Amino acid sequence: MRHDIYLYLLVMSAVTLAIRIVPLTLIRRQIKNRFLRSFLFYVPYVTLAVMTFPAILETTQTPVSGALALAAGIALAWYGASLFKVSAACCLIVFCVEWMLLG
């Protein structure tokens, strides 16, 4: 190992923190431009949706359990279940389905 781990940690931390903090501190007024405002309004939903599917099918042991957790999570969130209930139900379903399918 020729490189210093602590220098590595410093480099990665500096880059990550700059990415997070610089926009938050530089953009201090409400953006007036309608396109930009609309764009930023839609970003969270698009980005979270993109990260959820199909990734949820790939993190579980079998895609079936991930798919069922996805369906249950959507249904529960649709009817207004709490954050804890939605998350816990997804976990429980994966555990039960895999217990039945994989033993």
Place this chain on the structure above:
Amino acid sequence: MADRPSDLLPSRRDVFFEGIHDGMPIALGYFVVSFTLGIAARNAGLTPFQGFLASLFNNASAGEYAAFTVIAADAPYLELAIMTLIANARYMLMSCVASQKFAPDTPLIHRILVGFDITDEIFGITIARKGPLNPYYNYGAMSVAMPGWSIGTALGVIAGNLLPVQAVSALSVALFGMFLWVIIPPARDNRVIGALVLASFAASFLSAHTPGLMELSAGTRTIILTLALAAIGAAFFPVKDPSADREEDESHAA
């Protein structure tokens, strides 16, 4: 969420505890995910303390994982910087979004501290919460999420594959459940958001199976699809003036 008293002004302490409450499932999910991240850190030659530091200051799953592979390869510092920049670039978008949720007169220190832990999950609950961003809500969530993440990483370095694979598999969907909790109610109430969520699912699935795109990392695909789809939404369905925008903000929080 729906029964939260939003019209009377809650104290900082109340808001802080509200943040702890909502941060709890995040912390649990983090603990498990970071445990597996710790295994990657160990493979890169990190000690438990170094794994702890990496997670405390980076709070990023894909970003840290990518960084550990670079460290494991003993690559130049510049390569690590570029890899971290690409893997974490989506946080720049999230930081821009969060900047618009702050009241304009918010002191700089709150912006810096909140920015410190803009993760996918903390960002999610920040956006879902009614009204302007209250930093104490974020501090509450951070106070449980950050230890969950950094201590989980350290334990992962120490204990490796201790957790049974069934438990890892089940707990790995906790964070996805949280994403669904953030996006589904607004998708139900706002047609444009609903259509964008469906389009995002479809585009994400297709891009993961399309030659030319599937070779890119998941983080890079997320950025490209986010830029494209949010731009399409903004071009064809621009939100109304700021007051109407705020109304939408409130309806999707309920």
